[in-house]
Amino acid sequence: MRVGLELGAFEWPGGTAAIGDTVARFAQLADEAGFSSLSTGDHLWQGFNAGGERAPYLECFTTLAVMAAHSRHCRISPVVAGVHFRHPSLLAKTVTTLDVLSGGRASVGLGVGWNAEEAVGSGIAFPPVAERFEMLEETLAILHGYWHGEEGDGQAYEGRHYRLERVLGVPQSITRPHPPIMLGGAGDKTLRLVARYGDACNLYPTPDMPDRLERLREICAEVGRDYDEIEKTCCLPFDVTGGGDGDDTRQLLDTLGQLSGQGIETVIGIVATADPLRQVELIGSKVLPELAGE
Incomplete structure (x- = not known):
């Protein structure tokens, strides 16, 4: 099993002046x-689960x-980018730039978004969810167009929500054929998009998660996609205190x-x-070695 980390909060001792150094050290x-x-x-605002809108939050990319x-x-990736925040052309250029500057380590997680109050409060359109799913499907088609061949196909794209005179991207990503695309969500609409466009799905560990994976397998069979090609990922909070008896890390391993x-x-x-660096140290020293020894 592979284990990644998502930095979900930015409120630490030292205040705003300490954020830059902490993010850099976290990554290192x-x-x-x-x-x-x-x-x-x-996001533009911090979520209710990590202090709410008055807590600090940084721009994703x-x-x-x-x-x-x-x-x-x-690998470096948003988990996950809201489709309503960026035009697909800007998203393609942003992810490609991240891939080039990181030496071919970028991925992109995408979803339909959920925080209407955040978007509307910031003056950003937040259409109904059915329209956001349409936007997501068109965005996926456009991203594939930008990352096709050597420079993108240079052709026009016309959909309901986006119209491009030329789908052209130079330079192309280092990761070929394109940076991996992960889609967040467990509903049938999302899983069908995973089967058609995605390299990974992202779920939460809810009781119906095994059923959702089985549903993805069924959809893959329907459309002729190899289920085993798709990386199955899951998000959950990590918080270990590293007590002397090791109970917290053992629970995480279980x-x-x-x-x-x-x-x-x-x-x-x-x-x-409040201490993300300590979390990295504990999980890195106590959990990852045991997973590697499986």
């Missing part, structure tokens, strides 16, 4: 410890660029083992604690 420590990926979410600059091996038994290949741990 995670990379050295052997975590598979580094991520952050894509700028933060990922800092993480990329302070790591050498981890949880990871259960998820592996259910078909999950990669777990992305959301770190939203």
